[in-house]
Amino acid sequence: xxxxxxxxxxxxxxxxxxxxxxxxxxxxxxxxxxxxxxxxxxxxxxxxxxxxxxxxxxxxxxxxxxxxxxxxxxxxxxxxxxxxxxxxxxxxxxxxxxxxxxxxxxxxxxxxxxxxxxxxxxxxxxxxxxxxxxxxxxxxxxxxxxxxxxxxxxxxxxxxxxxxxxxxxxxxxxxxxxxxxxxxxxxxxxxxxxxxxxxxxxxxxxxxxxxxxxxxxxxxxxxxxxxxxxxxxxxxxxxxxxxxxxxxxxxxxxxxxxxxxxxxxxxxxxxxxxxxxxxxxxxxxxxxxxxxxxxxxxxxxxxxxxxxxxxxxxxxxxxxxxxxxxxxxxxxxxxxxxxxxxxxxxxxxxxxxxxxxxxxxxxxxxxxxxxxxx
Amino acid sequence: xxxxxxxxxxxxxxxxxxxxxxxxxxxxxxxxxxxxxxxxxxxxxxxxxxxxxxxxxxxxxxxxxxxxxxxxxxxxxxxxxxxxxxxxxxxxxxxxxxxxxxxxxxxxxxxxxxxxxxxxxxxxxxxxxxxxxxxxxxxxxxxxxxxxxxxxxxxxxxxxxxxxxxxxxxxxxxxxxxxxxxxxxxxxxxxxxxxxxxxxxxxxxxxxxxxxxxxxxxxxxxxxxxxxxxxxxxxxxxxxxxxxxxxxxxxxxxxxxxxxxxxxxxxxxxxxxxxxxxxxxxxxxxxxxxxxxxxxxxxxxxxxxxxxxxxxxxxxxxxxxxxxxxxxxxxxxxxxxxxxxxxxxxxxxxxxxxxxxxxxxxxxxxxxxxxxxxxxxxxxxxxxxxxxx
Numbered sequence: 001x002x003x004x005x006x007x008x009x010x011x012x013x014x015x016x017x018x019x020x021x022x023x024x025x026x027x028x029x030x031x032x033x034x035x036x037x038x039x040x041x042x043x044x045x046x047x048x049x050x051x052x053x054x055x056x057x058x059x060x061x062x063x064x065x066x067x068x069x070x071x072x073x074x075x076x077x078x079x080x081x082x083x084x085x086x087x088x089x090x091x092x093x094x095x096x097x098x099x100x101x102x103x104x105x106x107x108x109x110x111x112x113x114x115x116x117x118x119x120x121x122x123x124x125x126x127x128x129x130x131x132x133x134x135x136x137x138x139x140x141x142x143x144x145x146x147x148x149x150x151x152x153x154x155x156x157x158x159x160x161x162x163x164x165x166x167x168x169x170x171x172x173x174x175x176x177x178x179x180x181x182x183x184x185x186x187x188x189x190x191x192x193x194x195x196x197x198x199x200x201x202x203x204x205x206x207x208x209x210x211x212x213x214x215x216x217x218x219x220x221x222x223x224x225x226x227x228x229x230x231x232x233x234x235x236x237x238x239x240x241x242x243x244x245x246x247x248x249x250x251x252x253x254x255x256x257x258x259x260x261x262x263x264x265x266x267x268x269x270x271x272x273x274x275x276x277x278x279x280x281x282x283x284x285x286x287x288x289x290x291x292x293x294x295x296x297x298x299x300x301x302x303x304x305x306x307x308x309x310x311x312x313x314x315x316x317x318x319x320x321x322x323x324x325x326x327x328x329x330x331x332x333x334x335x336x337x338x339x340x341x342x343x344x345x346x347x348x349x350x351x352x353x354x355x356x357x358x359x360x361x362x363x364x365x366x367x368x369x370x371x372x373x374x
Numbered sequence: 375x376x377x378x379x380x381x382x383x384x385x386x387x388x389x390x391x392x393x394x395x396x397x398x399x400x401x402x403x404x405x406x407x408x409x410x411x412x413x414x415x416x417x418x419x420x421x422x423x424x425x426x427x428x429x430x431x432x433x434x435x436x437x438x439x440x441x442x443x444x445x446x447x448x449x450x451x452x453x454x455x456x457x458x459x460x461x462x463x464x465x466x467x468x469x470x471x472x473x474x475x476x477x478x479x480x481x482x483x484x485x486x487x488x489x490x491x492x493x494x495x496x497x498x499x500x501x502x503x504x505x506x507x508x509x510x511x512x513x514x515x516x517x518x519x520x521x522x523x524x525x526x527x528x529x530x531x532x533x534x535x536x537x538x539x540x541x542x543x544x545x546x547x548x549x550x551x552x553x554x555x556x557x558x559x560x561x562x563x564x565x566x567x568x569x570x571x572x573x574x575x576x577x578x579x580x581x582x583x584x585x586x587x588x589x590x591x592x593x594x595x596x597x598x599x600x601x602x603x604x605x606x607x608x609x610x611x612x613x614x615x616x617x618x619x620x621x622x623x624x625x626x627x628x629x630x631x632x633x634x635x636x637x638x639x640x641x642x643x644x645x646x647x648x649x650x651x652x653x654x655x656x657x658x659x660x661x662x663x664x665x666x667x668x669x670x671x672x673x674x675x676x677x678x679x680x681x682x683x684x685x686x687x688x689x690x691x692x693x694x695x696x697x698x699x700x701x702x703x704x705x706x707x708x709x710x711x712x713x714x715x716x717x718x719x720x721x722x723x724x725x726x727x728x729x730x731x732x733x734x735x736x737x738x739x740x741x742x743x744x745x746x747x748x749x750x751x752x753x754x755x756x757x758x759x760x761x762x763x
Contacts (some may be wrong), residue, residue, distance in 0.1 A: 001443060002376045003467055003669045009375065069375060257530045266755040268741075271748030276745055279686045286669055289660035293377045307658035314655075355655075364652035368636060370628030370657070371454050373387070 001097060005073060013073055018051065020081035024336045029082055030126075033198040037161045040084050041116075048116025052204045053091050056230075061099055062111030068230065071236035072292035079241025081341055084199070085351055086119065088238065089157045091142075093231040093352065094120040094166055099220035100227060101178050121162035123204055135219055138206065140169035140177050146213040149179055149187075149206040157351070159183075159190060159202040167206070168224070176224070178217040185209055187249035197344045198290060227307040231352045233295060236288045236312035239348040242258075243281050243319040246341040250323035253338075257328075277322040284315035299374040303365045310358035313349030320345040375667075379443075387447050394455035403715065406458060412581045413461040413495070413537060421459075422492025427466060431474060433481055433600075436490030442671040446622065450664075453565065453625025456722075461534050465489050467620035468613060469496030469542050469562075475612045476600040481562065485540075496540040496562075498617070499529040499586065500609070507742045510554045510606055514588060516561065523547075523561060523598065525591040534737070535572050535584040541565050542613075543588075548603045558606040560599040567591045577728030615679050617670070617737045618688035623695055623717035624664040630698050630726075631657045633719050637705055649705055656698055663690050682751025689743040692733040698724040 023043050032040045047053050056071035057063020071092070078087070095113040098106040098120075112118040126137055138151030153167060156339065167179045181188065188210040193201045251274060254265030264270050290306035294301035320342045324331040327338050349355060379387075397420055406414055421427055429445050431437020438444075452459045470489045473481050489493035505511040514527025525545055535541060543561045551557025565572065569591040574582040600608040631653065638650050670687050673680045702723035703710035714721045734740055748754045 001379065001668065003672050005375050017375065073375075174505035247752075251754065254754060262758060263755050264756050265748075267758065268745065271752075271754050272741070272744040274752055274754065275747035276516065278682070278751055279690050282669075282686055283659070283666045283690060286665035287658070289375065290377050290665045297378070304661065307661050310655060310658045311662045353707045356651065356750075358658070359651035359654040362658055363635075363650040365534040368632050370660075371387075371391075371450060371625070374549055 003348045009070060012070070013077055016074055016077040017080070019047075019050070019052075020077060020083065021272065024081050024083055026082075026340060029304060029318055029340060032084060035320060036200060037084060037086065037158070040086065041161060044084075044086060045116040047087070048114065053087050053116050054114035056092065056234075057095060057099070057110065057114055062107050063114050065096075067296035068233065069289065069292045069296040072233055072288060075234045075237030076241035076244070078312060079084045079238035079243075079348070080245040082245075082344055083238075085235070085238065085348075086161070088231055088234055088351065089122055090162070091159050093227055094122050096230060097122065097178070098164065098217075099228040100223045101217040118164075119158055119162040120164045120166055121158040121261050122166045122168075123154050123156040123159075124168040125156075126152070126153055130354055132225060132357065132361070134170070134174075134176050136168060136170045136176070138167065138169045140167075140171050140174075140179050140216060143210065145210055147177075147179065147211050147216050149164040149181065149209040149211065152203065152205045154203050155193070155201045156204055157199070157201055159204070160192075160200055165204065167204075176221055178219065178224070179211060180215045180217070181206075181209060181211065185211065195347060197347045199347060225302075228245045228352060229302055232309040233288065233291050233305050235348060235351045236284075236308045237292065239316040239345075240281065240288050241282045242318040242341055242344065242348060243277075243284065246316075246320050246323040246338060247274070247277050248321075249338050250277070250326040251342075252328055253330075264326070273322045274326065277319040280315045280318050284312045289302070294374055299307055301374070303362055303367075306358040306361040310355055310362070313355055316341075316348055317345045377668075379447075383441075383444060383447060385651045386444055387451060389500055390451035392446060394451055394457055398455040400715075402458065403456075403720075410582070411537060412458055413534060414458045416494070417458055418461060419492045421462060421682075422490065425490075426484060427462065428470060428490035431470070431486055431490065434648050435474070435486035436488075437486065442674040443668065444746070446671040449620075449622060450625035450628070451694075453623065454629045456626070456629070456709045461495050461538065463620055464497045464534055464538070465660075466621060467616050468478075468498035469540065471616045471620075471622060471708075472560075472606070472608070472613045473599065475616075476608045477513060478596070480566045480596055481599065481679045483560070494540065495538045496542060497532055497534045497565075499532050499535070499541045499543045499563075500530045502528055503530050507739055509738075510558065512544055512546050512554075512558055514543070514545045515549070516547040516559055516593075518547070518595075521595050523559075523593045523595065523704070525563065525588045525593060527588050529586045529588075530575070530584075532584045532586060533581070533732075535565060535586060536582070538565055541586070542599065543733065544605055544609065547605075547664060551603060555606040557603050558609075560605040560608065561593050562597040562599050563591065563593050567593070577729075577731075579732050581732075610681075612679060614738070615681050615684040618743070619674065619680075619684040621691075621733075621737055622658065622667045622670075622687055623691040623733065624667050626659045627691060627694055627698060628664070630659055630695075630702065630719075630722070633722075634698070634702055634705060649701070652701055652704075656694065656701060660694055660698070663687070666690070682747045685738075685743040686751075688737055689740045690748075692730075693740065695726060695733055696730045699730065700761065701724050703727060 051064035054064030055066040075349050091113050097109045135315045141148050165181045171177050187207040189205040190202045191278045257264050291304040323338050330336050412635030428437040429440045451649050466468045473485045503576035541563045543563050569589045571587040576582050667687050670683045709718050710723050
């Protein structure tokens with residue numbers, strides 16, 4: 001067992017941290033909040049050139065190599081900088097799903113996604129409770145020309161800058177298929193939803209959208225679930241990175257800010273709240289890296305991915321809240337950076353899959369030996 | 375970064391599990407209930423016969439030269455079986471590890487092999503009636519008289535002193551030293567010493583703790599542990615961290631989680647789904663705590679003594695145990711309040727809730743742990759000392 005990052009991991013995390021400090025300081029984030037994801041694309045493309053977007057995808061498949069642990073450690077740095085999560089939806093979920101569902105014929109697509117030259121927006125949520133059951137209202141029906149899509153998807157991330165969407169739909173024979181839909185196709189309607197983070201999601205409606213047969217990908221439902229498991233671990237990395245930065249800010253502020261003639265960080269009430277945040281963070285980092293390592297070494301880890309995702313999301317919310325309270329009235333001034341973390345905490349708790357579903361996944365685990373190791 | 379267990383660690387785990395299956399019997403618990411002690415001498419002797427006491431120690435002192443990770447695996451497997459190992463802990467983690475870290479050669483040769491063979495057990499005597507969370511406010515006096523030290527004063531809340539062999543005692547050896555953390559020394563005191571009166575204090579948690587009265591207790595000089603007058607520095611650098619990191623409880627947490635999951639299995643009502651979800655969330659936190667615990671053990675294996683992380687693992691696992699037992703009580707309803715081995719889960723939910731104070735307070739209250747984490751981990755400023763009026 002070795003809890004220290006190796007030389008390579010240390011160097012690439014260090015480089016990523018410097019890159020984000022230079023290319024994505026808080027004023028850049030504020031610009032993206034104002035102008036939308038398009039303002040982020042120059043940084044995103046640069047990340048593609050540097051090979052950041054392709055971490056975790058083999059070079060022969062158009063990626064940059066590295067394993068899931070490398071990717072998760074990188075995600076911690078991205079989360080520290082509150083980087084928009086486009087990489088998670090477009091590459092970590094989108095490109096990886098294309099690889100397992102579509103295989104070799106989609107390599108060029110994957111290469112382009114991993115280079116940041118194009119963006120795909122996976123669309124799988126509908127107006128029902130989150131679940132891992134295949135119960136979609138969106139239908140993919142065979143037609144003379146190919147396939148016709150009917151229905152709608154909700155809360156789609158990355159649509160505003162995507163060239164394509166990947167729609168999860170139901171076939172008449174009750175199987176699932178994945179349909180690649182170009183954004184310019186007739187019969188596709190979108191409406192924007194602005195979140196408290198100021199990210200924009202979209203609801204999409206498909207009104208007899210006609211697509212060629214080649215747009216439809218078929219695969220086992222479990223391969224999609226596995227892709228979700230992988231993406232979840234990366235969001236969890238993002239979340240603990242953000243939590244680490246929020247805690248650092250709160251600690252720095254508590255040392256600086258004086259009331260009653262002394263730094264507020266010398267008061268026990270403040271110390272204990274931040275100590276709780278530190279405990280939550282250390283514990284979350286431990287399980288997130290463990291879950292990433294399980295995936296990197298191809299050990300079974302659906303339960304651990306759910307645990308990591310759940311704990312990391314909860315932790316970010318707790319830490320961000322503690323950091324806000326530490327800042328008092330200044331915490332909710334727009335001018336202060338800590339509010340940027342607070343406004344993203346719930347997004348990073350829910351992205352890909354939310355907490356109640358993680359609880360169900362963990363509870364469904366049939367193994368009854370808690371001591372088991374991989 | 376690599377989270378794989380070595381073959382040696384896997385084999386060790388399997389060996390421990392086999393042992394626990396065979397040796398942790400209902401008879402063991404019946405014996406302890408009858409004796410009113412959480413120490414089971416025969417079981418302790420069986421651990422010694424396997425060579426499992428002092429796993430991390432050098433072979434020349436009777437140890438096995440294994441890693442702290444091995445020790446963590448040992449605790450996990452034993453706790454998972456609910457094996458009685460609290461005296462093992464006080465002997466190995468508090469007394470033994472302290473002797474190894476800052477004891478003299480003669481002390482190492484005397485104490486460690488005897489502890490490893492199961493012939494000698496020890497307890498840790500720090501707290502006094504007036505020195506609880508303010509642990510350095512020690513008043514028990516140690517005076518040097520020729521080749522001996524003479525100890526006078528009181529200690530309180532000592533688990534196991536009634537039937538252990540030695541107590542590791544913190545005493546004020548130089549009352550003139552400036553500041554309360556200066557002038558403290560540690561002594562390894564035979565508990566059968568004349569002038570030492572040990573009286574039980576009954577607790578609501580089943581086992582008794584003790585109060586000790588030292589009235590001119592004479593301790594030979596060679597039993598001074600560590601540097602004279604610099605005991606506090608040794609305690610805070612080593613012993614207290616060993617203590618906090620050594621009571622990790624993740625085995626107990628994992629076992630109770632499994633037991634509660636079995637209780638909830640198959641229920642289809644809305645309330646059983648909601649209870650399963652609460653349990654799932656706790657189990658996620660428990661696995662996270664388990665990996666934080668491994669990290670702490672690994673840091674010790676790297677030669678570090680991580681103070682903040684040791685406090686984290688202590689407060690985290692104690693509070694998780696309470697939350698898990700609370701959930702168990704919600705699941706069991708009235709049956710969760712019933713005492714005794716006839717109750718569901720052998721009465722463990724009721725027992726842990728009633729005795730949770732051992733876990734929360736023992737080794738330092740959660741409040742004190744949080745102050746340590748904030749000050750040594752996060753570097754927040756200490757509270758200014760009160761100004762005298």
